[in-house]
Amino acid sequence: MSISILGAGAFGTALAISLAQNGPVTLWARDVSAMLETRESPRLPGLKIPDAVHIVSDLDVALEADTILLSIPMQRLSGLMDRIDTPLADKTLVACCKGVDLRTGLGPTGILQAAKPDASVAILTGPSFAADIARGLPTALTLACAVDAVGKRVQHQLSTPSLRLYRSTDVVGAELGGALKNVMAIACGAAIGAGLGDSARAALMTRGFAEMTRFAAAQGARPETMAGLSGLGDLALTCTSDLSRNYQLGLALGRKEIFDPSVTVEGAATAQAMDRIAIDTGLSLPICHAVAALTQGRVTVDDVMAQLLSRPLKEE
Numbered sequence: 001m002s003i004s005i006l007g008a009g010a011f012g013t014a015l016a017i018s019l020a021q022n023g024p025v026t027l028w029a030r031d032v033s034a035m036l037e038t039r040e041s042p043r044l045p046g047l048k049i050p051d052a053v054h055i056v057s058d059l060d061v062a063l064e065a066d067t068i069l070l071s072i073p074m075q076r077l078s079g080l081m082d083r084i085d086t087p088l089a090d091k092t093l094v095a096c097c098k099g100v101d102l103r104t105g106l107g108p109t110g111i112l113q114a115a116k117p118d119a120s121v122a123i124l125t126g127p128s129f130a131a132d133i134a135r136g137l138p139t140a141l142t143l144a145c146a147v148d149a150v151g152k153r154v155q156h157q158l159s160t161p162s163l164r165l166y167r168s169t170d171v172v173g174a175e176l177g178g179a180l181k182n183v184m185a186i187a188c189g190a191a192i193g194a195g196l197g198d199s200a201r202a203a204l205m206t207r208g209f210a211e212m213t214r215f216a217a218a219q220g221a222r223p224e225t226m227a228g229l230s231g232l233g234d235l236a237l238t239c240t241s242d243l244s245r246n247y248q249l250g251l252a253l254g255r256k257e258i259f260d261p262s263v264t265v266e267g268a269a270t271a272q273a274m275d276r277i278a279i280d281t282g283l284s285l286p287i288c289h290a291v292a293a294l295t296q297g298r299v300t301v302d303d304v305m306a307q308l309l310s311r312p313l314k315e316e
């Protein structure tokens with residue numbers, strides 16, 4: 001069974017490097033001239049792409065694979081799917097993005113299934129920095145697919161000696177964990193950046209996890225999924241590591257510094273999408289609401305903390 005990866009940013013390239021241990025992999029990007037010369041992605045400098053990775057700019061070549069991983073920013077996913085008019089009925093599409101589409105409110109697998117209703121869809125998510133995967137450091141991820149037989153096949157196909165995939169059929173829970181942890185990481189970065197301390201971060205992580213679990217349950221997710229790699233696992237990594245771009249954006253907001261807009265930060269758009277959904281459904285998502293306002297420049301970190309701390313006292 002052949003594998004291709006659409007998107008040669010940090011994560012797509014890291015997956016290609018890791019999966020090349022198992023056999024040939026096709027890696028697609030819009031412009032590959034520099035990568036063919038350097039055998040590196042500009043988004044993952046210093047990590048060589050092995051010869052077993054076939055780097056292509058022809059989308060049709062990449063779409064010939066049986067299993068197609070999509071590793072581009074969430075807000076670009078529907079645009080890429082619109083470009084694909086090839087029928088993909090016999091293929092498995094594995095979303096590797098984390099977030100909620102601002103225009104439709106759909107998660108990654110929702111976008112894939114809407115574009116290609118006959119394809120099998122799955123999501124690969126969980127705590128992992130691209131550079132760790134590319135370096136072969138031990139990493140555990142969740143592979144969620146509603147059809148367990150397909151999930152089993154993809155789990156084996158995408159596991160390597162250092163990349164260990166756990167399987168789930170709870171697609172909704174897995175993708176909401178990955179989407180919402182980024183929002184919480186921005187909040188935690190902002191608290192640390194503003195000098196509010198580690199206790200404030202622990203409070204935000206814990207109440208953030210409660211918010212994630214509440215929202216995911218309302219969408220039909222299983223509570224144990226939120227306690228797994230794709231939820232709690234990724235929340236712990238992203239809210240505590242300076243390597244996280246979402247956390248870095250939060251730090252910059254807390255310190256009132258400028259942040260490079262070309263860096264992929266999925267949590268800002270996701271906070272806005274979640275805030276809209278919360279308003280429509282009547283669910284209380286105070287941290288998502290605060291991060292949406294903060295990342296749009298409508299409030300300061302001081303305003304946000306004052307709002308969060310002045311909410312009525314309640315049971316845990």
Ligand SMILES: NC(=O)c1ccc[n+]([C@@H]2O[C@H](COP(=O)([O-])OP(=O)(O)OC[C@H]3O[C@@H](n4cnc5c(N)ncnc54)[C@H](O)[C@@H]3O)[C@@H](O)[C@H]2O)c1
Pocket residue numbers: 007008009010011012029030043071072073074076079080096097098099128129130131263264266
């Ligand atoms: N970097 C990580 O450590 C990591 C880990 C796990 C998951 N992810 C997820 O992977 C997804 C991709 O993130 P990343 O870190 O690779 O981002 P990145 O910024 O490193 O790379 C994004 C890549 O997507 C390409 N791209 C953007 N729009 C495109 C389009 N319309 N068509 C084709 N290519 C397009 C860009 O040229 C770039 O190469 C995100 O959803 C992220 O949350 C990243």
Ligand SMILES: O=P(O)(O)OC[C@H](O)CO
Pocket residue numbers: 098126127128129182185234237238243244245246247264265266
């Ligand atoms: O750099 P971030 O914040 O996008 O986080 C990367 C991964 O999602 C961590 O699991």
